[in-house]
Amino acid sequence: MTQIDMNSDLGESFGRYSLGKDKEIIQLVTSVNIACGFHASDPDVMAKTVALAEEAGVGIGAHPGYHDLQGFGRRNMNLTPEEVKNLVIYQVGALQGFTSSKKLHHVKPHGALYNMAAKDYDLSVAICKAIKFVDPNLPIYALAGSETVRAAQAVGIPCAQEVFGDRNYLPDGNLVPRSEANAVITDPIEVAAHVIEMVETQSVTAIDGSIIPLKADSVCVHGDNAAALAIVANLRKTLQNNKIVLQAF
Template identity: 85%
Template sequence: MTKIDLNSDLGESFGRYNLGKDKEIIQLVTSVNIACGFHASDPDVMAKTVALAEEAGVGIGAHPGYPDLQGFGRRNMLLQPAEVEHLITYQVGALQAFTSSKKLHHVKPHGALYNMAAKDYELSLAICHAIKSIDPDLPIYALAGSKTVQAAETVGIRCVQEVFGDRNYLPDGNLVPRSEANAVITDPAEVAAHVLEMVKNQAVTAIDGSTVPLQADSICVHGDNAAALAIVANLRETLQQNKIKLQAF
């Protein structure tokens, strides 16, 4: 039986501002990526989200991003490798401290940091070195086929190759930028069909109609997608109907 991890980016509320349906989505996924305070979240939200995830028994991952609350971590920043290592260490360490075991399931960079690293080997090396210094057994979630996958192999940490159910792809295997109208998929049925193609064929159809090979270890659905709950619920049901077992990596 085919097995796949289903993850979602959560814990992105801040103070009085609530984002997403974390409590409901956590019940439907197998792992979560929790914001660490730089692009979203705050200590209270981090503590609450970790507690919900532990209660549900899902894999808890840190979701470190650029220090960009106003831009939700989706604006590119140019930092030196040492700066990137330190911001990863700071955020991962903060979230790890909220867990009862003081251990995490994985680390997944957020937003612009994730997408820039996917194309930038040196940036990816900085991220991977930081993760290894925290815990050599801690895996990184990375865009399938990206430079981050290569860097993880070089540094010697495990890598979970990730695909996106609610995002369209470019012919080079990168995600369509959010600045473009067709970047995000919001129809639950379309997301499910998109994911089935990637899981069954280990490939995705890019926006130009070309086929892009990829390795699908984990599927991500963004928690801030307006239709996130409906998407995850329908996706979970569709995968199970197709004899695909959901299991944390």
């Protein structure tokens, strides 16, 4: 039986600014990654999003990022491993405090922190040590085949290898940078075909046509994508039509 976790990055509104269709998307996925106030969100949004996720019965994950509201956490920052460790502990603890059980389902780094860690073993180790400090049984969601996967194994925390339905891949297995025109896939049908390929073949076709092997434990569709709701609804239907079971990691 083939199964997959479907996750989405949510809770990214802030103050008067509303982003995404969180309430609708939460009903369609199996786990969510909730912003913790550094790249987006605020305490009220965090509380509201956690409540929606608990009501829907989906896995609640912390989505810590760099302290960069203006850049939405997508700008690289040069921090020491100790600074990164403390940054992650702070955000994970903040979101955990809003849960009724005081327990989280997982942690998924956000944006530049996620992408930098995917290529940087030492940075990944700092993130994994932070997670282990909070809860040694707490899984990290990491880019499939990345340095973060290797670091999680070395530090000794669970790891879900993640693929991206609405992002294109480079030949080295990393995501095409958002600064490039072909980074994001917005057509719901194309996204679904992309995911089916990754789940059923455990590989992905890169932008140069090469085939990259990978392990797909969880698939992410971004909540801030303009077509997010249509993409998630069509993806869920397509996965079910292909006899792929949706289940939290």
